[in-house]
Amino acid sequence: MYNVILGLKFISLFHTLFGKGEINIKSIEKKGLLAVKIAQMYAVRSDLLSIEKCRQLQKLYENSSPIPWEEVKMVLEESAPKAFWDEVTNIDETPIAAASLGQVHRAKHIDGKDIVIKIIKPEASKDFERDLSAVRVLARIALTLYPKLKRLADPMGTIKTIARLTRTELDLRNEQKGSEILSQVKEAEPDLEHLQNLHFPHFYTHLTSERVLVSEFLPYKSVSKGLQDGSFTYAQLLNLFRTQGYFLFEQGKFHGDLHPGNIFFEGEKLWFIDNANIEVTDAHFAKGLLDFLESLGKEKFHRAAKIMEILSISAPKNYKKYYQDFQDLYAGFDSKKSSLTNQMIATVKLCVRAGLVFPEGAFPIVKSLMYLDGIALKCAPQADLLKDVLKYKEDLA
Ligand SMILES: Nc1ncnc2c1ncn2[C@@H]1O[C@H](COP(=O)(O)OP(=O)(O)O)[C@@H](O)[C@H]1O
Numbered sequence: 046m047y048n049v050i051l052g053l054k055f056i057s058l059f060h061t062l063f064g065k066g067e068i069n070i071k072s073i074e075k076k077g078l079l080a081v082k083i084a085q086m087y088a089v090r091s092d093l094l095s096i097e098k099c100r101q102l103q104k105l106y107e108n109s110s111p112i113p114w115e116e117v118k119m120v121l122e123e124s125a126p127k128a129f130w131d132e133v134t135n136i137d138e139t140p141i142a143a144a145s146l147g148q149v150h151r152a153k154h155i156d157g158k159d160i161v162i163k164i165i166k167p168e169a170s171k172d173f174e175r176d177l178s179a180v181r182v183l184a185r186i187a188l189t190l191y192p193k194l195k196r197l198a199d200p201m202g203t204i205k206t207i208a209r210l211t212r213t214e215l216d217l218r219n220e221q222k223g224s225e226i227l228s229q230v231k232e233a234e235p236d237l238e239h240l241q242n243l244h245f246p247h248f249y250t251h252l253t254s255e256r257v258l259v260s261e262f263l264p265y266k267s268v269s270k271g272l273q274d275g276s277f278t279y280a281q282l283l284n285l286f287r288t289q290g291y292f293l294f295e296q297g298k299f300h301g302d303l304h305p306g307n308i309f310f311e312g313e314k315l316w317f318i319d320n321a322n323i324e325v326t327d328a329h330f331a332k333g334l335l336d337f338l339e340s341l342g343k344e345k346f347h348r349a350a351k352i353m354e355i356l357s358i359s360a361p362k363n364y365k366k367y368y369q370d371f372q373d374l375y376a377g378f379d380s381k382k383s384s385l386t387n388q389m390i391a392t393v394k395l396c397v398r399a400g401l402v403f404p405e406g407a408f409p410i411v412k413s414l415m416y417l418d419g420i421a422l423k424c425a426p427q428a429d430l431l432k433d434v435l436k437y438k439e440d441l442a
Pocket residue numbers: 141142143144145147148149161163246260261262263264267306307318319
């Protein structure tokens with residue numbers, strides 16, 4: 046019976062996502078962590094949902110309602126290591142940020158340094174796993190009733206990905222691990238000067254546990270703030286693109302959730318935070334995607350189509366039609382007027398319709414490019430992003 050009620054909650058979620066009605070952010074948040082994660086996942090799928098729905102869903106990346114201080118205290122008492130109580134003072138009871146799975150409070154280390162404490166909400170993990178079983182059952186039923194769903198929205202694949210990413214985030218120690226992975230990439234490239242402008246917060250490992258993370262307070266502005274007050278410039282975006290581009294295309298190993306709230310900046314310096322999810326993509330695929338973008342930038346559309354065909358796991362159903370559709374699509378594009386995101390969405394749609402299938406790692410790269418493009422659109426809507434970033438190709442081996 047209980048499972049039926051849980052199931053209903055998610056049927057209503059999918060109805061909101063795929064139905065005709067409006068998106069109600071608060072009601073999605075009320076459905077819990079898994080529901081929010083599912084909705085966030087579809088927020089970048091403008092190949093499946095309308096652009097307007099995606100725009101509304103993207104609000105789920107921003108703040109959610111905080112939990113009361115009593116509950117935060119409970120988590121700290123249950124989970125913080127002993128040294129925490131000896132070294133952490135002046136915890137601010139009002140959080141600086143709250144998200145679906147945790148929240149962040151300012152405090153002071155006894156050595157005088159400003160720090161932040163991030164906690165995982167009580168029951169977050171248990172509720173998530175419980176909801177996950179209910180959703181799996183639902184997805185299985187849905188797939189039996191509508192086998193076509195697999196090709197269109199791949200619910201099982203989506204659930205699997207969400208489970209992997211969220212379980213990683215639910216153990217805060219993974220944030221330090223992720224920062225270390227990215228940091229090592231940077232250390233290995235001392236000749237790439239711009240990469241040396243990238244930094245990560247310092248972590249207090251001995252004060253940290255699965256559900257409590259203590260790190261240095263960064264007194265900088267986030268890119269999302271910088272976009273709101275107009276202080277994040279297009280030059281800084283290009284610098285950010287160059288940095289993330291190196292991880293995406295050269296390493297095929299990158300911050301999997303680099304939205305503007307997870308980046309701090311000052312001058313040429315950048316800080317990546319919230320580094321739990323490091324995505325790894327086949328390096329061959331990553332380089333191929335870069336060649337694809339280069340072909341688009343140089344308006345070599347036949348070559349662009351050819352690269353997508355090579356990157357696909359399966360062949361197009363009809364070669365001639367595929368190449369023709371590709372030509373037609375891009376004949377109608379003006380690279381100055383049409384954003385990179387719109388081009389990518391239209392291309393993905395065309396390829397999928399033609400019967401091409403891309404490997405699992407493809408989507409995180411596309412999502413990352415959409416974030417960067419979204420930032421570019423906000424700080425320089427007139428810019429020709431693709432042309433401007435292709436000159437950084439020389440950074441890559
Ligand atoms: N080290 C830090 N210094 C200053 N502010 C921070 C720091 N870490 C997090 N924050 C603030 O808290 C917000 C949420 O932190 P984040 O690590 O991104 O957690 P979430 O998983 O909730 O997105 C950030 O956008 C930022 O405003």
